[in-house]
Amino acid sequence: MSNQSSIFRSFLISYIIILIIPSLAGYMSYRTSIAVTQSVSIENSLTLLQKSQQMLERRMAEVEGFTRQLALNQDLYVLMNEKTDPGEGNVYGIWKIMKEVMVYGQTNDFLQNYYIYLRNANVVLTPGSAYFRPEHYYEKSHYRDMSLQEWQSSILGRTHSREILPLTPYVGGGAETAVLTFAQSLPLDSFGDEAPATVVVLIDQKTIGELLAGVKERYGGWTYVSDAEGRAISALGTDERAMTAMNGDANFRPNKQNQWYGDDLVITMRSDTTGWVYQAGIPRAALMQNANRIKYISWSVTGAALVVGLVVGWMLSRRNSAPINRLLGLMREQSGKPEPAGQNAYDFLQGNIASMLTNNRWLETELGRQQPLIRDAFLKRLLAGDFQTREELQAAADQANMGMAPDRGYVGILRIRGYAGVKTVEILNELSAARLLLKQQLLEAGMPLHMTDSGADGVVLIAEADGAEEGRAKLDSVLAELADALFHDYKMTIGGAFGDFFATETEVSRAFEQAKEALAFADYAQRKGFCWHDEMSKESTAYYYPLETELRLIGALRAGEEGEALRILEAVIAHNADNRKLSPEMAIQLVVELRGTLLKLLDHKAFADSPMFETARERILALQLQGSLAQVEAEAADLMRMLGAIVAGKKQDMHNKTVEGIKQFIASHYSDADLTLYRIAEQAERPEKSVSSLFKEVTGTNLSDYLEQVRIDRAAAMLKETAATVDDIALQVGYNSSHSFRRAFKRVLGVSPSLYRQSLE
Structure with a gap:
């Protein structure tokens, strides 16, 4: 019970300390936050105003860009330079221009209301209509305080260059608003009193106000934009008269970025691009609202957190101490003894858990020892030629944690001599130790090797090498030093045999078969040391075409890997033509074996339904030795390409049917x-x-x-x-x-x- 209460108290005291520290830090943060709230609000308001300024200037730049695009429009250029009577014009050209410019209003809400005036035809083009009488357009949409004659003389009758008219009352669509007017004469370099065309963009004050509404929506203040001459561009939450009075007040400094004016904090910015002045006002109550909220929330949350924290700490102390107490009881029960004197509960748990971790590491070590068995199984499958494709081979190599499978090098069989026919337990144990010693010496030789056992007295090794000659020379040197060292240090005699150089992963099994063949020859000829396959092939008159090579050839063609099949054929022909002295009878027998392989392949169902079946069969039956083996290789390679084409055609037909099914499925769903x-x-x-x-x-x-x-x-x-x-x-x-x-x-x-x-x- 004393242990249980001490653990509970330890937890409770820890939780109380954890509560006190953030409470103190929270109080200091509260004092600091009160001081910086006002400055943060100012910075946020300034940021909002800057963003609004950037958005407004970007939209105005897009409006100017719109007029530049119109200036480059060839169809509009032709229309405004045609010689035509007023009130008449190229109707098709006007319709085409209306259709082309209609899309501009969909990308920029500043371009919702604009018109193009063509002086030669005295026509006003809008996104939806063409007015051959400008007075008809002005009846529907006009400035409230400007007559038709004033509009024609000041807007249509003058040349404008990126001219922006201040905020003006405007009547359009049955409603009254105020608009900002952007006027540009076309062509852009027009001068004088008249220009061939005039583009006028009317920007509603409400549209501008939406870009500047951030400050008002957030703080309930006001925004005001004026041009370089002080004329109103936009007013939200205020009017031009009040702003004129404020800017003319001697106590107000227009060039100061932020200052108090009355109960409002006024922020002022001037655009370096347009010269426009942006002003925003934030009520004092809105600025201090956050500070008061922080004060109320800080005291409320801190008090509630302390009360709740104490209750939760007490509950957590009980809950968290209970498992430790149960764990202590379990440890005492399992160990059969109480905690040693002078040792607290945590030390007791630490000792027992450390022992458990040690046992766990031992278990992980035992599991890691299984990895060599998986790697050994992979090497045996590789040597046996069990893999049909490189993808299957690489997947098995990844599973064995070998990275890339060996793809260039030599395969050899090393044998510990002097133990033939002896199979007692003592001898087998001695051979096991000798194999381990041999493997250790090979690993220290400095060559990239993969090894697996071959019987009680042998080791198969796969030595990776970049080139045939360099790799063989290094192997000869390593093996000679290895044999001398083993004999000198351990009185152990070794011998062995190696196959030819393999250039791909799938040739490893072929090289292994050659090594076994060379080893059998070395035993028959009672040769000592190390025997290479090409050394014994000169003394043999039998053809080379092992069963596993035939199976790999058939598997490659059935899988549609024509290149792999041709490589296997080339290797077989090259081996028999270059390394063996075949009699004519043996060469004919080799051709018969190749013909039998192709006939076996032709019996597969993938070829039986092909219209080329009979042609392929006749050509295979006609395959015979009429010259050199190179001619047989060429004919057999051509036959393999034909069979590969049949497989590819079957695959393509299946692919086409699958795609057609997908199209039908999409058409119905x-x-x-x-x-x-x-x-x-x-x-x-x-x-x-x-x-x-x-x-x-x-x-x-x-x-x-x-x-x-x-x-x-x-x-x-x-x-x-x-x-x-x-x-x-x-x-x-x-x-x-x-x-x-x-x-x-x-x-x-x-x-x-x-x-x-x-x-x-």
Whole structure:
């Protein structure tokens, strides 16, 4: 019980200390936050005003860019330079220009209301209409305090160069507002009293106000923008008269960035680009509101946190001490003894847990010892030629934690001599120790090696080498030193045999077979030391075509790996032609074996249904030795290419059927918004990545692009044939959002759905 209460007290005291420290830090933070709240609010307001300034100037730059684009429009250039009578004009050209400029208003809300005046035709072009009588346009949309004659003389009758008129009352669409006017004559270099054309952009005060509404929405203050001459550009929450009075007050300094004026904190900025003055006012109450809130929240939260923290600390102390007490009881029960005198509960637990960790590390070590068994199994499969493809081989190498499989080098069999026919337990133990010693010496030789046992007295090694001659020379040197060292130090005699150089991973089994063949020859000829395969092949008249090579050749052709099959054929022919002195009878027998291999392959179902079956069969039966083995190799290689083409054709037909099925599935399910690559892959019974790459390979188009094209084509047809809304059509062709549908439609066809429908009218 004393132990339990002491653990509980330790936890409770720790929690109380944890509560006190942040409470003190919170109080200091509270004092600091009160002092900086005002400065932070000022900085935030300044940032909001700067962002509003940047957005407004960027929008105005886009308006200016709009007039520059019109100045470069060839169709507009032709229209404004045509010789025509007033009130008349090129109707088609005017319609074409209206259609071209209509899209500008969709990208910039500052371009919602603009018109182009063509002086030669005395026509006013707007995004939706053309007025051959300007007075008709001015009847619908006009400045409240400007007559028609004043408008014609001051706006249409003068030359303008990026001219911005101040905020002016304006009547349009049955409602009155105030607008900012941007005027530009075309061409851009026009001068004099008249220009061929004039572009006028009317920017609603409400649109400008939306860009400057951040300060007012956040603090309930006001914003005001004026040009370099002090004329109003935008006013939100105030008016021009009040701002004129403030800026003219002797106590107000217009060039100071922030200052108190009355109960408002006034922030002032001047644009280096346009010379406009941006001003914002924040009420004092709004600035101090955050500070008062911080004060109230700080005291409330701190008091509540202390009370709740004490309750929670007490509960956590009980809960957290309970498992330790139970763990202590379990440790005492398992160890059968109480804590040693003078040792607290934590030390007792530490000792027992340390013992458990030691046992766990021992278990991990035992598991790690299994890794060599996996690596040894991989090497045995590699030597046996069990892998049909490089992908399968590399996957097994990764599983064995070998990284890259050996792809260039030599395979050899080393044998400890002097133990033939002896199989007692003592001898087997001695051989086991000798093999370990041999492996250790090989590892210290400095060559990249992979080793596995071969019987009780042998070791198979795979020595990696970059080149045939250099690798063989180094092996000879290493083996000679190894044999001398083993004999001198341990009176151990070794011998062995090596196959030819292998250049790919799949040739390892061939080199291993050569090593076994060379070892058998060395035993038969009673040769000592180390024997190389090419040394014994000169004394042999039998052809070389082992069973595992034949199986690998058949497997490569069935898998469609034509290049691998041709490489195996080349290796077999080269080995028999260059390294063996074959009699004509043996050469004929080799050709018969190759012919039998091709006939076995032809019996596979992939070839039986091919229209080229009979042709291939006749050519295989006609394969015979009529000259050199090189001629046989050329004919056999051509036959393998024919068989490879049949396999490739079968695969291509299967791929085409799969892609056609995918297209049919998309055609019947494109309207489903949940149609995903996963569902398409599930229907095609293939992995998602495989379906995507297969569709791209066969059609040259990404699967997602094809699905989008099908949906947009159907949507275009519905826009042409039906009166359904764009939102309804978006849902019917498989889009959850009309916004994403509009973006996709414009990406595929180059125009928005609304403009596409209008172009069909």
